Amino acid sequence: EFKPEHAGKMNFYLTAVDEMMKHKDDQPTIGLLLCKTKNKVVAEYALRDINKPLGVAEYETKIIESLPDDLKGSLPTIEEIEHECEE
Numbered sequence: 001e002f003k004p005e006h007a008g009k010m011n012f013y014l015t016a017v018d019e020m021m022k023h024k025d026d027q028p029t030i031g032l033l034l035c036k037t038k039n040k041v042v043a044e045y046a047l048r049d050i051n052k053p054l055g056v057a058e059y060e061t062k063i064i065e066s067l068p069d070d071l072k073g074s075l076p077t078i079e080e081i082e083h084e085c086e087e
Helices: 004-020 040-048 078-086
Strands: none
Touching: 004 040
């Protein structure tokens, strides 16, 4: 069965092949997902905007402690953020 995460995995593999194996004269690699079943709407949503920009970040629980001293006082407290989210 097709799952949205298959699109992300395929994109990863295609990028790796293009980066490591593709000859400069080759066209971009084509990926095929062969599934026993698929939900057309799920597949369309998973693939439609695959080129949208995304970001990846590491989460650091002690971020305030790692900030330079001159920036520590300029960020809102957890309580202030929670208060804003509640409103």
